[in-house]
Amino acid sequence: MCGETQKKFRALVIGDGIFQFIFPIEMDATRVLRGKPWFFDNHYLNLERWKSEIHPKHYCFNLTPVWVQAWGIPFQHLSKDVGVKLGLKFGGVDEVIIPNAGSRDGCFLRIRTYLDVSQPLKRGCMIRFSTAPPTWVEFRYEKLPVFCRYCGKVGHELLSCDKRFLDLEDDSPGPVQYGDWLRASPATQQGRRQ
Structure with missing residues (x-):
C-alpha cells in the first residue's frame, strides 16, 4: 500500500488479527480501498472503511x-x-x-x-x-x-x-x-x- 499513498500512513493493532490503517489524506484511503484486493504474506488482507459507531469485533471481513x-x-x-x-x-x-x-x-x-x-x-x-x-x-x-x-x-x-x-x-x-x-x-x- 505504501507505494500507492502520497504520505505515510500508520497501522495500529486493535484486536486479534484486526488492524486500523490511518491515512493523513482522505484521497489515499479512498485509493487503497478502491485498489482491493490487497495481500499480505500470500493471504487476503480484507479492508473495510472505519465507522466509529461500530465496534471492531462487529466488522465483517469475509468478502x-x-x-x-x-x-x-x-x-x-x-x-x-x-x-x-x-x-x-x-x-x-x-x-x-x-x-x-x-x-x-x-x-x-x-x-x-x-x-x-x-x-x-x-x-x-x-x-x-x-x-x-x-x-x-x-x-x-x-x-x-x-x-x-x-x-x-x-x-x-x-x-x-x-x-x-x-x-x-x-x-x-x-x-x-x-x-x-x-x-x-x-x-x-x-x-x-x-
Missing part, C-alpha cells in the same frame, strides 16, 4: 473483491448478461469483461465479483441455454492466495486443515476436490502477459 474467469461457455453465448448471471452466484457483480476474440487464451469471461472467504471456493456451475444442452462452466481465480485443496477455503493449506484432520480421525477422509486448476494463468490476467 473480498476478486476477478473470476468463467471458462467453457459456448462462444455464441459469451456476453455481459451471462457474466452478470454467473457473478450473482458469488453475490454481486462490479464488472464483466469479454476478452478479445481470437485470443490464444481461449474463450472466457472475466467477472469482478466478491468472494466470501469463509466459504469453499466455487469450482464451477452448470448453466443452461435455450439452444444448447446444459454446460459445465469452470471458475478460475486471478491472484488466488493460499487455499486448501481439501476443504476449498482460502487462508490455510491442506496440512493445516481442521476439516481434513477431523475426517482422518473419523476414518472418513473425502477426496481432494480442489487443485491448482482453480488459479487463472498469469497470461489470461489483464495486464499480466508472460
